[in-house]
Amino acid sequence: MSIVVKKWNELAEVKAELAARDWFFATSGNLSIKVTDDPLTFLVTASGKDKRKQTDEDFLLVDAAGRPAEKTHLKPSAETLLHVEIYNRTNAGCVLHVHTVDNNIISDVYAANGEAVFSGQEIIKAFGIWEENAEVRIPIIYNYADIPTLAQQFSTYIHGDAGAVLIHNHGITVWGRTAFEAKKHLEAWEFLFRWQVKRLLLQRAGLPVG
Numbered sequence: 001m002s003i004v005v006k007k008w009n010e011l012a013e014v015k016a017e018l019a020a021r022d023w024f025f026a027t028s029g030n031l032s033i034k035v036t037d038d039p040l041t042f043l044v045t046a047s048g049k050d051k052r053k054q055t056d057e058d059f060l061l062v063d064a065a066g067r068p069a070e071k072t073h074l075k076p077s078a079e080t081l082l083h084v085e086i087y088n089r090t091n092a093g094c095v096l097h098v099h100t101v102d103n104n105i106i107s108d109v110y111a112a113n114g115e116a117v118f119s120g121q122e123i124i125k126a127f128g129i130w131e132e133n134a135e136v137r138i139p140i141i142y143n144y145a146d147i148p149t150l151a152q153q154f155s156t157y158i159h160g161d162a163g164a165v166l167i168h169n170h171g172i173t174v175w176g177r178t179a180f181e182a183k184k185h186l187e188a189w190e191f192l193f194r195w196q197v198k199r200l201l202l203q204r205a206g207l208p209v210g
């Protein structure tokens with residue numbers, strides 16, 4: 001099996017799992033997986049498709065600038081430049097972007113702080129942080145309509161081979177060394193967002209939430 005087919009299948013599996021979670025509303029979301037390092041190539045979702053569907057036109061191979069690496073009628077995701085920034089600056093192997101109601105609410109509630117902070121949650125261990133009362137932070141950036149501007153802003157928060165950024169009233173982009181790590185981190189962030197949204201509602205209702 002060629003490396004492209006192997007990586008295609010790996011990304012298709014992640015895509016199916018995120019679809020099963022209903023994280024691809026209204027064609028939103030984009031995913032990618034690195035195929036080669038030198039030259040850099042990666043498979044990215046084709047723009048505007050319903051990512052819940054599985055077809056043989058789901059992904060296309062692009063180069064280090066996010067341009068198609070082979071002749072195709074498919075268009076790379078409109079947000080491919082964010083993936084480009086990650087692969088060019090880190091050793092990440094996979095990038096996942098989803099729009100969920102919870103990630104949008106958290107991005108809005110904490111927008112003025114420029115970040116959302118979570119602590120006192122067992123699931124933080126999914127990030128490889130094992131200290132008691134550990135804290136995790138996720139930056140929240142403005143949702144520039146101009147993608148090169150968004151990608152430039154986004155790039156200032158890329159600090160390692162694994163990470164995540166919330167885009168205000170838009171969605172989350174998570175990256176990891178492998179597809180397994182990126183998906184694990186995405187699930188952990190979404191757990192924290194849902195947990196916090198519910199806590200805020202319970203607090204508002206006057207219930208005793210810690």
Ligand SMILES: CSCCC(=O)C(=O)COP(=O)(O)O
Nearest residue numbers: 026028029030047048077078
């Ligand atoms: C309908 S959602 C607007 C575009 C977007 O934010 C997104 O994640 C999907 O865009 P793509 O070009 O990757 O399909």
Ligand SMILES: [Zn+2]
Nearest residue numbers: 028029079171
């Ligand atoms: Zn998006």
